[in-house]
Amino acid sequence: MLNQQTIKKLAADAGFDLCGVAPCRPLAENEQWLRDWLAKGYHSSLDYMERNADKRFDPARLVENARTAVVCAVGYKNRAGEGYPAGHRTKVASYACAADYHTTIKQMLGEMLERLRVLHPGLAGRAFVDTAPLGEKQLAVEAGLGWIGRQSLLVTPQLGSYVLLGELLLCDEADAYDTPFSGSRCGRCRNCIESCPTGAIVSPHVVDTGRCIACHTIEKKPAAGIDLDGWIFGCDRCQSCCPHNQKAPIHRNEAFAPLFDPLAMDPAAWQALDEEGFRILCGATPLTRSGLKRIQSNIADE
Template sequence: MLDFLNIKKLAAEAGFDLCGVAPCRHLADGEARFRAWLARGGQSSLGYMERNTEKRFDPRLLVEGARTAVVCAVSYKNAAGEGYPARHRTKVASYACTTDYHTTIRTMLLQLFDALRTAHPGLSGRAFVDTAPLAEKQLAAEAGLGWIGRQSLLVTPQFGTYVLLGELILTDEADAYDTPFGENRCGSCRRCVEACPTGAVAPDRTIDTARCISCRTIEKVPESDADLDGWIFGCDACQSCCPWNLRAPLHRNAAFDPVFDPLSMDAATWLGMDEAAFEALCGRTPLTRSGLTRIRENIRRNSVPGGPSER
């Protein structure tokens, strides 16, 4: 049987800021809400969201014999997450200014997994970092880390929404589990709803991906007149305004230090890069997902006559 307190200790040693432990079960309420969102077409062009719905909300279908979910979170808040000057037209989501979190968090999870297997040689399971159909935000709430905010993100009392998640789904039971975070602490605040430039934050705590700037700059090529509000990769508009983020500390894990400063870079800087310069600056970051050509196109969309106004 896994030692609950030892899991928390080993997660901290691996570099995580938060760790919660939950029994593996079917998250039926989350699945019902997700299916309703799909039925409304909230996924728009993100067809992959329509696959493996059953697995997404039941980790026992992803790992045979799964008993315990260890949900880890690490803060990544940096200066870009506190917002950009009003007239900045080449905004980058703050998470994308660091080394790709998939690689960093997987390394941290495997360190934790190896430490657990040292104490429990027969332990088996899998590590997940946003690369499989797993409802990690709902699982994090189940593990007591926070609640699902009005902007559909996990909100943690300590670090707001500026956290990245990773999970271990394990085959042993733990000697104790965290209490699910049942309280919603958004209250009557609607700052994220009001801050979204395109009205993508829906009333039921979901996102209309057809409107979402993050999707428009990364996942799909938008219409020529689509509002990007100065963003060229991702969007933090619904996060930088959140009271829980305004009071959150900057990240403390050096692995999430930014590798470039988007606040110091304008359109001329980005457009003046060739592929070699882009690779040298951004090759370890999530920006490689869209690539320099797409970033240039997003810059063009932000500067066309009659396009989004400079705020």
């Protein structure tokens, strides 16, 4: 049997700021919500959201015999996350200014799993960092880390929504589980809904990705274009306006420190980059997912 407190210590040692432990169970109500959202076409060009809907909210279908979900979070807030000055036309989502979190968090989870297997030889399980069909935000709620805000992101009391998540699905029971987070602390605030430049948050917790700037600048382009509002990769507008994020601390783990300053870059600086310059500036960051030509195209679309 896994020890809850040992798991949390290993998470802290690996560099995570928060860790919760939840039993693996089917989350039928969330699966139905997803199917309703898909039926309305709000996934637009995100075709992958249609696949494996049955697995997304039932961890045991993703990892056979999974019993325990360990949900870890790390804060990544940096200066860009506090917002850009008016008129800045080359805005980058703050998470994308640091090294690609997929690689960093996968290494952190791998360290945890390796140390758990020393204590529990033969322990079966897998690590996930948002590339598999796993409802990680709802799992985080189940593990007591926070609530789902009106902008559909996980919001934590300690770090706001500027958190990145990683999970271990383990095939053994824990000796204790965290209490699921109850309720919401958004109160009457609607900043995220009212601040979205394109009205992509069509109602509380419901995002139309066809209107979402982050999707238009990163994912497969939807059929209809939108005003990107100066964003060239991602969008933080529904986060920088959130009171919980305005009081959140700057990242503690230096692995999530920015590798470049987007506030120091203007359209001319981005357009002047060649592939080698882009590799030097952004080669370790998530911006490589779009690539230089797509980013320069996003600037040209402004």
